[in-house]
Amino acid sequence: MILHEEETFSRERMEKLQLERLKATANTVYEKVSFYRKQWDDAGISPQDITNLDDIKRLPFTTKGDLRGQYPFGLFAVDKSEVVRIHASSGTSGKPTVVGYTHNDIKMWGSLVARAISMAGGKQGEVLHNAYGYGLFTGGLGLHYGSEQLGMATVPVSGGNTDRQISLIQDFKPSVICGTPSYILTIAERMEQMGIIPSGNSLKFGIFGAEPWSEEMRGLLEKKLGIKACDIYGLSEVLGPGVSMECCEAQRGLHVAEDHFYVEVIDPATLQPLPDGEEGELVFTSLTKEALPIIRYRTGDIASLSRDRCACGRTTTRMSRIKGRIDDMLIVRGVNVYPSEIEHVLLGSNDIVPHYQLHVKRTGALDTVELHIEIKEAIFGELGQNIEHEQIQFLSGEIQYRLKNQLLISIDVKVCPPKTIPRSEGKAVRIVDHRKFSMTNT
Numbered sequence: 001m002i003l004h005e006e007e008t009f010s011r012e013r014m015e016k017l018q019l020e021r022l023k024a025t026a027n028t029v030y031e032k033v034s035f036y037r038k039q040w041d042d043a044g045i046s047p048q049d050i051t052n053l054d055d056i057k058r059l060p061f062t063t064k065g066d067l068r069g070q071y072p073f074g075l076f077a078v079d080k081s082e083v084v085r086i087h088a089s090s091g092t093s094g095k096p097t098v099v100g101y102t103h104n105d106i107k108m109w110g111s112l113v114a115r116a117i118s119m120a121g122g123k124q125g126e127v128l129h130n131a132y133g134y135g136l137f138t139g140g141l142g143l144h145y146g147s148e149q150l151g152m153a154t155v156p157v158s159g160g161n162t163d164r165q166i167s168l169i170q171d172f173k174p175s176v177i178c179g180t181p182s183y184i185l186t187i188a189e190r191m192e193q194m195g196i197i198p199s200g201n202s203l204k205f206g207i208f209g210a211e212p213w214s215e216e217m218r219g220l221l222e223k224k225l226g227i228k229a230c231d232i233y234g235l236s237e238v239l240g241p242g243v244s245m246e247c248c249e250a251q252r253g254l255h256v257a258e259d260h261f262y263v264e265v266i267d268p269a270t271l272q273p274l275p276d277g278e279e280g281e282l283v284f285t286s287l288t289k290e291a292l293p294i295i296r297y298r299t300g301d302i303a304s305l306s307r308d309r310c311a312c313g314r315t316t317t318r319m320s321r322i323k324g325r326i327d328d329m330l331i332v333r334g335v336n337v338y339p340s341e342i343e344h345v346l347l348g349s350n351d352i353v354p355h356y357q358l359h360v361k362r363t364g365a366l367d368t369v370e371l372h373i374e375i376k377e378a379i380f381g382e383l384g385q386n387i388e389h390e391q392i393q394f395l396s397g398e399i400q401y402r403l404k405n406q407l408l409i410s411i412d413v414k415v416c417p418p419k420t421i422p423r424s425e426g427k428a429v430r431i432v433d434h435r436k437f438s439m440t441n442t
């Protein structure tokens, strides 16, 4: 259901609103945040230079490094007495990035998540099971406030304690389940292990995100749980979940909340804007945030944009599913590959479970990547639980062949015994880096 009229604004009306809000945001950050004032003064730009939306391209970018450099509250545009919530993302090195919200920010965030839940099929009066982690991570509380604002009975179960999650699903009969796709898969598999048919429950819709996932993973989760699964995107530096959301009608790309965020795609190497349809790095500018307005934030996430009409009737720009983070891209003998592309190839095999990890090692001067996959329990049993069995060697060769054929990469594939690849309770760790310097896998 379309909750807000802004979702169907004409392009002209949306752009008028965006320009008004961009001008106000530019004035605020220039006046209130010394970081921006200095950055813009150095670049010879002032808020008055913004006379049309295209002028945004003249503004300097903001990066995660800038947020860290201003740790903890240096980029806040309001007095600390107006901040009512603080979240932070851990990051893999250095200081966390800290984000703050005023009362109005929390209200706006709740309304965008309510919009997102409604877009995915959630309805007032029904029950929503929220398995995103509660805490400094924005997933739990983000979905929570949105669900309450929509008028759903919200179950704040958080991540982990899978058996309890399952009994709550059986007893409270939610229609919507939210969580990372990897954790929801863990729940579905545990149900199967307990002899419960996952598709036999009350669930109708899934709201999954916070990590890259493939179309094949969507198919698997939809089939196992008997639901329609939609992708939700967001990042704490920009807001949290709700920056964009897929609709359950089309399930083709995520509608950006353009009344609150201006989206661009740039070439991460040249930093030049890319046209619609071309893949590059997503960049967001907030248009209504009070505590932490953010200008041209480089997300590190790879996607493309489309302004085609959507079957659901919404007119907002859509972004493609995230292919991965720039820092998660592996270069395997000169070929660039993202874990989500490997997932796409793997989920075509009936003999393995959908859990995998990429181990990056350094041998001499060379980086090598080994893909760990896990054999299905039943097949392992049939083969006498012998991981050296020639059929298992054959399976590893077959996956290697498909990766070479479809992605042009040659990597070693190690088939592991059942239940040996760690299961996720939040964001799945797809890349395990054994080299000295760590790689991110948030």
Ligand code: DLL
Pocket (backbone or CB within 6 Å): 089, 132, 137, 138, 139, 140, 142, 208, 209, 210, 211, 212, 213, 231, 232, 233, 234, 235, 236, 237, 240, 241, 242, 299, 301, 321, 322, 324, 325, 442
């Ligand atoms: O992950 C916010 C969120 C919570 C989104 C719940 C969706 C659902 P952070 O912890 O700051 O915030 O991590 C943000 O996660 O830059 C992406 O790399 C990744 N990410 C988020 N959503 C998706 C998605 C939350 N739908 C980082 N697909 C982002 C792929 C995603 N990656």
